[in-house]
Amino acid sequence: MTIDDLGRRVAADVVGDGGLAGLRRLSGVIAELEERRTGVVEELRRGRVATWEEIGQACGMTRQGATRRWAGRLRARSFGVxxxxxxxxxxxxxxxxxxxxxxxxxxxxxxxxxxxxxxxxxxxxxxxxxxxxxxxxxxxxxxxxxxxxxxxxxxxxxxxxxxxxxxxxxxxxxxxxxxxxxxxxxxxxxxxxxxxxxxxxxxxxxxxxxxxxxxxxxxxxxxxxxxxxxxxxxxxxxxxxxxxxxxxxxxxxxxxxxxxxxxxxxxxxxxxxxxxxxxxxxxxxxxxxxxxxxxxxxxxxxxxxxxxxxx
CATH class of the missing domain: 3.40.50.150 (Vaccinia Virus protein VP39)
Known part of the structure; x- marks a missing residue:
């Protein structure tokens, strides 16, 4: 099963019969997945494991797009240390x-x-x-x-x-x-x-x-x-x-x-x-x-x- 096939299957399971209830479930899952993705990006950047260009490629965007999307947010999340x-x-x-x-x-x-x-x-x-x-x-x-x-x-x-x-x-x-x-x-x-x-x-x-x-x-x-x-x-x-x-x-x-x-x-x-x-x-x-x-x-x-x- 390809990644695209897996994504379609998960989305279909979450949406179910559709309607507003399906839309709410899908929106909640998207928000949680985006938070998880941000966490993975944060780990990669803090450990200097991947460049912004590599992260952008993995996410289907350019280096500039990845930087705009996450660089500011990662700085905001740095306060804990x-x-x-x-x-x-x-x-x-x-x-x-x-x-x-x-x-x-x-x-x-x-x-x-x-x-x-x-x-x-x-x-x-x-x-x-x-x-x-x-x-x-x-x-x-x-x-x-x-x-x-x-x-x-x-x-x-x-x-x-x-x-x-x-x-x-x-x-x-x-x-x-x-x-x-x-x-x-x-x-x-x-x-x-x-x-x-x-x-x-x-x-x-x-x-x-x-x-x-x-x-x-x-x-x-x-x-x-x-x-x-x-x-x-x-x-x-x-x-x-x-x-x-x-x-x-x-x-x-x-x-x-x-x-x-x-x-x-x-x-x-x-x-x-x-x-x-x-x-x-x-x-x-x-x-x-x-x-x-x-x-x-x-x-x-x-x-x-x-x-x-x-x-």
Whole structure:
């Protein structure tokens, strides 16, 4: 039996008598198979077992097609190996954000791509019922320990493990750029109650501070991740409301090193290059005139929020 014959046989068995029930079964199997395929690609790339060209050929696509499809997603899935650094080094969010990101009348909130719970904690402390969905197991472990009052679930923006219309608001902190909007937008709209809101949040280092600008230059000397922190959301979402909050995160030199170590593009560096970068960051923190001799450091941030309502 050829691979094509096997595929046709499996598809026929899943579809059965067809109809909407058959379509749902087929869609579920396709989603699971795609997740498995992504896992195999991840193993091949992390072990340097296959090139993108070889992976593309195996999947019936070009090298460029395979890279576009999976390279970004594999970077998003890399955080688990640095979950502890992420928890220690990444900043939280200013308290003032909650009133703008979540409407006053909201009661049940989904924190989507919740990471280690940096925003989840604020949502719970605001008295909200919070479901935190995160795909990475190591990140979920940190999240569950840090915010035990949240309901922590495994899931993806493209496949949210919640019923239709089950939450009043969805918040996405530091994660929207990892999602596939074509799939994530209708899936988020599905779980939102009528009139519910979606808030997209990013912390951006304020590099108007000279030492922070030097830190940014070091972090991006090998790779730069360009993120649109003012995205335009398609239907069924309405006009966007924008908010920007300037604040400072109290941290330490060790915390800043962990911050750098938790960046996806730093995680992906060859070990020797990654070690050199972290050593250079430590030297900057120890010798810069504005930081020398200090352990406590105020890292300047801008928190940007885009909120839209489901029409």
């Amino acid at each position: 640095a979950a502890e650094s992420y928890q220690h080094g990444r900043p939280g969010y200013p308290q003032a954000l909650i009133g703008s990101a979540v409407p006053r009348e909201a009661r049940r909130v989904l924190d989507l791509g919740a990471g280690t719970g940096k925003l989840t904690r604020l949502l719970v402390e605001a008295g909200l019922e919070v479901v935190a969905v995160e795909p990475d197991g190591a990140m979920r472990a940190q999240l569950a320990a840090a915010v035990p009052k949240a309901a922590v679930r495994e899931g993806w923006a493209e496949r949210i493990p919640l019923p239709d219309g089950s939450v009043d608001a969805v918040v996405v902190a530091q994660a929207w750029h990892w999602f596939d909007p074509a799939v994530a937008v209708p899936e988020i709209a599905r779980v939102l109650a009528p009139g519910g809101t979606l808030a997209l949040v990013w912390n951006v280092r304020d590099e108007s501070e000279p030492w922070a600008a030097e830190l940014g230059a070091l972090m991006h000397r090998s790779a730069r991740q360009e993120i649109d922190t003012r995205p335009v959301l398609p239907a069924p979402f309405g006009e966007a409301e924008r908010l920007e909050i300037r604040w400072e995160h109290a941290t330490t030199r060790a915390g800043i090193v962990d911050l750098v170590a938790s960046r996806s593009y730093v995680i992906a560096l060859p070990e020797a290059e990654r070690a050199r970068l972290l050593a250079d960051v430590e030297e900057l923190l120890a010798t810069h005139p504005d930081l020398a001799g200090r352990d406590g450091i105020a890292m300047p941030y801008l928190t940007r929020c885009t909120r839209v309502r489901r029409g």
